Structures are given as structure tokens and as C-alpha cells.
Amino acid sequence: MPQSTIRILFRFLGSMNLAITLLVAIAIAAVIGTVIQQNQPYPDYVLKFGPFWFEVFKSLELFNVYTSVWFLTILGFLVLSTSVCVYRNLPKIMRDVSDYRENSQRHSLQKLAHRQKYQSKQTLQATLPILLWVLKDHRYSFRQRQDNAGLIIAAKKGSGGRLGYIFSHVAIIVICIGGLIDGNLPLKVAEWRGKIAVETRRIPANQISAISTLSADNASFRANVDIPEGDQADFAFIDYKDGYLLQKLPFTIKVEDFRIEHYASGQPKSFESDLEINDAELAQAVKQTISVNHPLSYKGFTIYQNSFGDGGSKLNLKAWPLLSAMDSSKQLQAKVKQFTEVSGMQLEISDFRPFNVKPDPSGEKKFINQGPSFQYKLRRPDGTANEYLTYMQPIQQEGRWFFLSGMRSMVSEEFNYWFMPADSENRLARFMAFYQSLRDPEILAAIALQTASSTDGAKQSAAKDKQAVAKFMLVLAQQFVEGGYDKITANIEQTVAENQRQEVLQVYANVLQRLLKNVYLSVLQDEGLDPKQALTAFDAQFFVDAVEAVNLAHEYATPVFLELEGFQHIEATGLQITRSPGKWLVFPGCLLLVLGVFCMFYLPQRRLWLLLEAGDAGTAILLVGSALRNQYDFDKEFELIKQQLAQNFSTVQ
Amino acid sequence: MTMDNTLQPLYQQTSYFQLRTGFDWLWSMLVLAGATYVFAQYHALMDGYEVAILLASATLLIWLGWSWSTLKSFSLSVAAFSLLAISIYGSDLAAAESKFLLKYLFASQSAIMWMSALYVMATLTYFAHLLSGGDFIGKVASSLTWCATAMGLVGLMVRWRESYLMGSDIGHIPVSNLYEVFILFSIITALLYLHYEQHYKTRSLGAFVLLVISAAVGFLLWYTFDRHADGIQPLVPALNSYWMKIHVPANFVGYGAFSLAAMIGLVFVLKSQAHAANPDGLLQSRLPDLALLDDLIYKAIALGFAFFTLATILGALWAAEAWGGYWSWDPKETWALIVWLNYAAWLHMRLTKGWSGKPMAWWAIIGFFVTLFAFLGVNMFLSGLHSYGEL
Numbered sequence A: 001m002p003q004s005t006i007r008i009l010f011r012f013l014g015s016m017n018l019a020i021t022l023l024v025a026i027a028i029a030a031v032i033g034t035v036i037q038q039n040q041p042y043p044d045y046v047l048k049f050g051p052f053w054f055e056v057f058k059s060l061e062l063f064n065v066y067t068s069v070w071f072l073t074i075l076g077f078l079v080l081s082t083s084v085c086v087y088r089n090l091p092k093i094m095r096d097v098s099d100y101r102e103n104s105q106r107h108s109l110q111k112l113a114h115r116q117k118y119q120s121k122q123t124l125q126a127t128l129p130i131l132l133w134v135l136k137d138h139r140y141s142f143r144q145r146q147d148n149a150g151l152i153i154a155a156k157k158g159s160g161g162r163l164g165y166i167f168s169h170v171a172i173i174v175i176c177i178g179g180l181i182d183g184n185l186p187l188k189v190a191e192w193r194g195k196i197a198v199e200t201r202r203i204p205a206n207q208i209s210a211i212s213t214l215s216a217d218n219a220s221f222r223a224n225v226d227i228p229e230g231d232q233a234d235f236a237f238i239d240y241k242d243g244y245l246l247q248k249l250p251f252t253i254k255v256e257d258f259r260i261e262h263y264a265s266g267q268p269k270s271f272e273s274d275l276e277i278n279d280a281e282l283a284q285a286v287k288q289t290i291s292v293n294h295p296l297s298y299k300g301f302t303i304y305q306n307s308f309g310d311g312g313s314k315l316n317l318k319a320w321p322l323l324s325a326m327d328s329s330k331q332l333q334a335k336v337k338q339f340t341e342v343s344g345m346q347l348e349i350s351d352f353r354p355f356n357v358k359p360d361p362s363g364e365k366k367f368i369n370q371g372p373s374f375q376y377k378l379r380r381p382d383g384t385a386n387e388y389l390t391y392m393q394p395i396q397q398e399g400r401w402f403f404l405s406g407m408r409s410m411v412s413e414e415f416n417y418w419f420m421p422a423d424s425e426n427r428l429a430r431f432m433a434f435y436q437s438l439r440d441p442e443i444l445a446a447i448a449l450q451t452a453s454s455t456d457g458a459k460q461s462a463a464k465d466k467q468a469v470a471k472f473m474l475v476l477a478q479q480f481v482e483g484g485y486d487k488i489t490a491n492i493e494q495t496v497a498e499n500q501r502q503e504v505l506q507v508y509a510n511v512l513q514r515l516l517k518n519v520y521l522s523v524l525q526d527e528g529l530d531p532k533q534a535l536t537a538f539d540a541q542f543f544v545d546a547v548e549a550v551n552l553a554h555e556y557a558t559p560v561f562l563e564l565e566g567f568q569h570i571e572a573t574g575l576q577i578t579r580s581p582g583k584w585l586v587f588p589g590c591l592l593l594v595l596g597v598f599c600m601f602y603l604p605q606r607r608l609w610l611l612l613e614a615g616d617a618g619t620a621i622l623l624v625g626s627a628l629r630n631q632y633d634f635d636k637e638f639e640l641i642k643q644q645l646a647q648n649f650s651t652v653q
Numbered sequence B: 001m002t003m004d005n006t007l008q009p010l011y012q013q014t015s016y017f018q019l020r021t022g023f024d025w026l027w028s029m030l031v032l033a034g035a036t037y038v039f040a041q042y043h044a045l046m047d048g049y050e051v052a053i054l055l056a057s058a059t060l061l062i063w064l065g066w067s068w069s070t071l072k073s074f075s076l077s078v079a080a081f082s083l084l085a086i087s088i089y090g091s092d093l094a095a096a097e098s099k100f101l102l103k104y105l106f107a108s109q110s111a112i113m114w115m116s117a118l119y120v121m122a123t124l125t126y127f128a129h130l131l132s133g134g135d136f137i138g139k140v141a142s143s144l145t146w147c148a149t150a151m152g153l154v155g156l157m158v159r160w161r162e163s164y165l166m167g168s169d170i171g172h173i174p175v176s177n178l179y180e181v182f183i184l185f186s187i188i189t190a191l192l193y194l195h196y197e198q199h200y201k202t203r204s205l206g207a208f209v210l211l212v213i214s215a216a217v218g219f220l221l222w223y224t225f226d227r228h229a230d231g232i233q234p235l236v237p238a239l240n241s242y243w244m245k246i247h248v249p250a251n252f253v254g255y256g257a258f259s260l261a262a263m264i265g266l267v268f269v270l271k272s273q274a275h276a277a278n279p280d281g282l283l284q285s286r287l288p289d290l291a292l293l294d295d296l297i298y299k300a301i302a303l304g305f306a307f308f309t310l311a312t313i314l315g316a317l318w319a320a321e322a323w324g325g326y327w328s329w330d331p332k333e334t335w336a337l338i339v340w341l342n343y344a345a346w347l348h349m350r351l352t353k354g355w356s357g358k359p360m361a362w363w364a365i366i367g368f369f370v371t372l373f374a375f376l377g378v379n380m381f382l383s384g385l386h387s388y389g390e391l
């Protein structure tokens, strides 16, 4: 390249306009990065933006702005531009800092805006101490120079302001370089050269292929791993694009225990893990407890308490089939994050929580603990699944206790809760007995016939009619169990003329109600209660709630209800493991930046000159000054100095 | 003999320490005594960093008192009232309801209400001063602002104590949620303003600066009465760190100074507009001249920028300890960077390109909205690791 092109390029790189453009560009990139949530799973973006914009945004790397090629390029240019700027300004500023400008010429100094003339009646030698004293009083340092007209005293202060420029701008360069080292630039390069490939499947760590695995001597990374209590790991995962990479560690981390401590109000107070680091190079394992804000450092690796989750808790479940009859409830054992077979479906438990601390809806206390819950999917043979969230203990609602279970068919939806009343012993048994009686054709037929016979007009009617009524009851009950009142109403709307619907509905409801009541009474009888005695208020209310639960059961849409009977809680701690050698540049850089910025603002450079000329009548004095910034304050200081001099010498206009 | 032989300086002193008055030394003794007492009383609860923070705060307070005389008597009254309130509390939180002085004056929520009322009154009084030009009214406005600020600080001090009375594991410095930092914001902005008011001997800016504080007070009242967010909550584990004690206040010096710059920017724009319309108008004669306003905007932004730099770095250091990395591109962090870059660009334009006047005033006003988004908008519209104080 010809000399002049290089010079032009150099000037461009060090120019203020480029610097400001880069600053603004980074700010805009940062805005984009906060408006579009970063590093989410790709399917979420497809849902949010649609397939077209997803592709557009993806190719612009808008889902990973801060690691995108274009963003790193801008940062690179900022480093370059600031470096050139410092390189170009350094000599000038160093000269400025060390130079008192005592060699300035009288005629150029005389043009400065801040100036005042005085006349001393004494000789130059006698006048000098007073002048120097005033300079010292304002903390100026100075140099003197003899010229043929007399003496020039050049004074300055606040050179820190100029050094501040160097400190802060060098700091920017240092911080950016440190940040680039710790960013995933090296990963990008390796990917680009085909050395690594991202893994997107959810597979066990030992099945991950070598091309998705990073060796233990990777100098800089940020990775996560969940380790169940009692378990250990010598690897962690780096989130990368739409998948992850496996990062090997040169030691194993064993988790002995994970604890959550709570405040009296129930909110979490601390998350702690007892760790044991085993390293072949160590004679003895390192044991340390880490918590949020208190990580463990070992050999340049830092291990943080990052999150927590379930580490494969063992759950004792009771499966209540909702589509078939009684007596078939089954005990089963399942583990969180493992698959189990239930009634021809696959049970996938995703989470278990021993506590559910929620704001108290009654407002009496701030928070209440709603007890354990577990969340799971039931996957049908065709691959589709509904998701459920079920609480172990009944929860109080308007003074009554209900077992709660939520269902949703799409992850993006809220759970739709099913409320099943708890019996007097706080169990689910009575409701299930009631529900399963309604599902059992034999029991139901017997009770229907008995109900049909016990109605007012029944004694006179023929057995055939009773049979017919009972059969009709069975149909109603079936409709009710399958689709609630809605289904019965829908049926009436199809078969009955509009002007009679209201009446027919009333009759149907009465009939159904009588049947349900008798089914309920038979359940109570099975429990050992005397059917002739009047219902207690509790049992009567239970009936109302149970009927409502059956009414809504179809929305719950599950062939089997899983009741949580017991559990062994095993937690997993979520650790973040990092290695960031760049911080040894970033942290000193930050210190330099703060120092530089404060110097720039609060040690502004100021200069004064005193031009002395010996004459017959004594000494002529010219005071001049200049300041780079903070003119306002300099004006004031100059005013003060002028007054001080005016008290000692006579002012000359 | 001529007068030339005798030196007649305006100041006899040469050393910074020789410049200190008796009150200055008394002040430093009192601050040191206070710090020593706090250390003796609470060192069991403090780690090494917190002792260092205590020491640094005491030093800073001494220096501030030396540099700004009014601050000494102000701080002493705040300390006296806070100690009074704390001693009335004893060890019984319920005293807030039964003791008259606490219930109506010094219990943190009462003190904050007083602060709010006084700031609003001060705003109105400053406007009256601006319109009437009355000296006395101006003094009243200043006094009201001082009183409001004192009440706010007493409120925070008492709240700090109250949090420990709720339970020793609940106790923490009251800068942990939006309610508390809004109080901090009001106090810091007011103190910065009062400093400039004294330094430049002009009260005509008060009306505008206090407007922003009144807005903060409005938010605070809404937050209290509509959201009931004024209670003391235990800290989430991530906030339970000594870093909070320095990161948050440093940040709010930044926010306060940027707001101040914006309001003075507004005055600048109004004044130059008014000048065009009517060179002899009221605003024209009452408001300080444009050169001073321009200088003030620069000073406020420089101060804000310096502290914001410090605060962001402290935040990064904290993040390195709590989140596993000094920079995570979390939305709050990112917006802090945006704010910082914006003012960096502002400073470059002014200092290297020599821009000044109206464009820079407008830019300072726009900067305020960028800052506001970083402060509030991020919590409202974006999700991230900084999840305290949801709206």
C-alpha cells in the first residue's frame, strides 16, 4: 500500500467520528439483544416470530447477538480505533503533562483571554517571592525562564487530567481484549474450522461424541451441570447455539448434600452445596460448602451455586384408573426424570417439589406452604401427551379441603385445575369410590333400579316401567360422567323442541340427582355409616363438591389419576463452572478506567504564566492563564488570584 | 516603605489540613466515634469486606463534611433523630404502633410519608419563588428540601434497624427493592441539587429539579398505596452480599446526577426558547445565564458518568461472585452499558468536538429517558437475572 493510503486508513481508524459511530452501533446492538430474548430454544423463536422471520433473524444471528460475528467485529474495531487514538495522542499528551510551556513566546501568551497587568514598585528579585507564594497557595508547580526582557514563570496543575485520558482509553482496550478472551470467540473459531460440532439431542453424557466434547485444558469457558446429592461428575455442559457442548473437567466434583434454608416466612434464604473436589494431583480431597455469593475457586476454575432441581426423587404413587371400575387402583414406584409404564402409557415425571410456598390467598399470613407436588406427562402410544401438576395434600378453598391437580395439553398454556373434595380423614378415597361407582355398570345398574323403585309413583308402576326408568338413569349417568351437565344439555338441545327444553332439563336433573345421591349413600354405607341417619353438614357438602368434581372430570381428560402417597426427596444442585483468564485483564482494566475517569473530570489541567519585565519604576507583571475545561471554575480561581495580586501590586488597566 | 514588602494574602493557610476549622475536627471525631461504636456493636455480623466498607464510608463522610460545611450539621441532625427513634424502638418492633413519636414521625413508613409531603411542598414553594422572586420564599423552599431529605434519610436509617428487629436473619441495608431505592434516588438527587444551589447561589433551578423528585415521590406513593410494596421483605439469596452496599448507592449517584443534568437541560431549552420569544420575560430574568447552565449540565453528567462507571464495575465484580461471570449480557447490565455509552458519546461530543448549548441540552434530556428505561423499563418489560422489584 502506498504511504498515503496507510496514513488515511490510520487517520480514519483513530478518528472521533468512527469512535462515536462504534459507540452508537454497540448501543443499538445491545438494544436489539435485550428486546429479543437471547439464547432461547429455537422452537420458541419459531413460535414467536413465525418460520420466515425466524430464518431471517437466525441468519442475522439476532438470537445470539453478543456472540455474533458482526458484533465481535464491531468490538474489534472499537479496540483498534481506541488503540490508534491512544497511539496518536500519547506523544502529545505526554508532552503536555511534562511540559510547563516556559518556552512560550511573550507575544503569543499576551493573546490569551485570561490576563491582567500589574506594576510592582520593587525589583524583580523582591517581587518574585510574593508571586511564587500565590502560585503555591493555589497548588501550582512552576518553572522559570530568563529571556532578554526579563523572567517568565510558567505554572501548571492538574496534569492528572491529561493522564486520565490515557488511563481510561488504555483501560477500554484492555477490558475489551479481556472480554474477548472470555467470550466464546475461541469456540466460534473452532467451530468454523470444523473442530467442534454442537450436540442437540438430549442424551447421556457418556454417549456424547468426541466432536462435541471439549478437553479439560480449554482455557476459557462457562458451563453448567446438575449433580444429584451423593453423585459426582467430571464434566459440565456449555450452552451453545441451539444445543450444547460437553466440557471435560480435570477433576471430579462430588455433591455430598444440597440444602435450602428458609426464612420463618417460608421464602428461601440460602442455597448451599457441600462439595468434594477429587483430583488425581491432590493427596486429599478438597471439601468446601458453596452458596450463592460464595463460590469455590480451585486451580483457576470457579464453581458457583447456580440453581437447583430434582435429582431423581423416588415417588410412591397410587394410580386410580378413571375410565374403568373400582378395585383396580395400583401402587407404583417412579423416579423423577425417568420413564415408567402406567396403564399402557408412558409416565414422564419432570419435577418434584417438597414445598410450594405461595402467597396466602386469604391474606392472613403472607405465605403458606401448600406441601409437596409433582409434575408429569402421560404420553399416549401415538406420542401425544398431556401434562399434569398434582399436589400431595389437600388445599383449603373457601373453608373446605380439596385435592388439586392441574392439566394442560400445551406447555404454553396455564394449568387447568381439577378440585376433588377430601373426605373427613383428608383422603381421596371417598371421592374415588364415588367416582368409580359411577363408572361401574353393575353397581350403577343395581342402584338405578333401586332408585327407580323408590320414587313416589313407582309402587304402582309395572316392573317393566321401572326397568325403563332405571335404564334411562343409566344413560343419564353415563352422559354425566363422560361430559358433565354440558353433555346432557347438548343432548337435550338436539332431541327436544325448544319450548320444552327447560322443563325437560329440570326433570333430567332431578332424576340424575336422585341417582347420584343414592350412589353416594351406598359409598357411605360401604364406609360403615348408617344410611338411615341424616347426612352431617360435612357429608352433605362433600356430596355437592363431589358432584361438581365429576361434572368437570371430563375436562381433566386423563385415563388415570396419580395420587402421591410418599416420597424420598433427592435433590440435585445446579453448578456453574467457569474459567475466565480474561478477568486478569478485565479487573485491572476496570481499576484503571475508574482512576482515569475520575482524573479526567476532577484534575483538569490549568496553566498560568507570569511575565516579568524589570523597568525603571520597578517590575511590570503580566498574569495570563488558560484551562482546557471547567472554564467556569477556572474563571473563579483566576479572579481570586487576580485579587490576591491586586492587594500586593497596583493594577494596570 | 511601600506596601509591596508586606504580604497580604487572602488566605494564610497553605495545607489542606490547616484549612480545617475546629468544627471540622469535631466532626471527624464524631464520625470516627460513630464508626467505632458501630464496629464494636456489630462486628460479629460483619465480614472483612463490610469492615472495609464501614471504614471507607466513615472516611468519605469526613471528607464530604469537610468539603461541604452544611452537610455536617445536616448529618448530625439525621444521626440524632435516627438514634432517638432507634432508642424508642428498643427491641420491640410493635413500638411503631404504640409510641407517639414513632407512629407519627419516625417509624420508617411515617418518616417516608413526611419526606414525600415535604418534597411536594418544597416543589411548590420553589415554583412560588421562581414566579415571585422573593428571597424569603426561596429560603423556605431550600429549608423544606433539607427537611425532606433529612426525613428520608432518617426513614432509611430507622428502616435498617427495623429490618433487624424483624429477625436477625432478615436485617439488611434498605437498598434492596424498588421502594427503597426510590427513596434513595430522591435523597441523592436532592443532595446533589442542594450542593449546586449553594455553590452557585441560585435557587431558581429548584422548581425544575424538584419536579423530578416529586415524580419519584408520586411513584413511591402509588407503590405504597396501590401495590402495598412498602413492607420490609427478607433478601433473596442473590442479594445477600456486601456488594449491594456499594453497588446500589454508587448507581444512584449516577441516576441522580443524570436526572439533574436532564432537568437543567430542560431549563436551558426553556430559557433559550423564552429568550427568542421575549428577551425581557420572567424566565429570562430569573433563571441563571446559559453559560452557567451549560457548565452545570456538563458537571452533572461528568459526576454521573464517573459514578456510573464505578457502579457498573462494582456490579460486574459482584456478578463475578454471584452469577459466575463478570458480564452476562443480562438486560439490566446491557442497559447500563447503553446508558454509559450514550453519555460517553455526549462527553466526547462536548469535549473533543466542542458541541455545547441547545443540542447538548436536548441530548441530556433524551439521556434521562434512556436512563429511566435502564432504571424502570427493564424491570417492567424485560426479564433477566436482576429480578428484584418487579412492577
Ligand code: HEM
Pocket (backbone or CB within 6 Å): A014, A015, A016, A017, A019, A023, A078, A081, A082, A083, A085, A086, A089, A161, A162, A165, A168, A169, A172, A597, A600, A601, B305, B344, B347, B348, B351, B352
Ligand atoms: C468505549 C470507548 C470510549 C469511552 C468510554 C471513552 C470515554 C471518554 C471519556 C469519558 C472522555 C472524557 C472526557 C474528559 O472529561 O476529558 C473521553 C475523552 C476523549 N476521548 Fe474517549 N472514550 C472512548 C473511546 C475513544 C476513542 C475510540 C477515541 C479516539 C478517537 C477517543 C478519543 C477521546 C479524546 C481525544 C478525548 C479527549 C481527551 C482530552 O482532551 O482530555 N475516545 N473519552
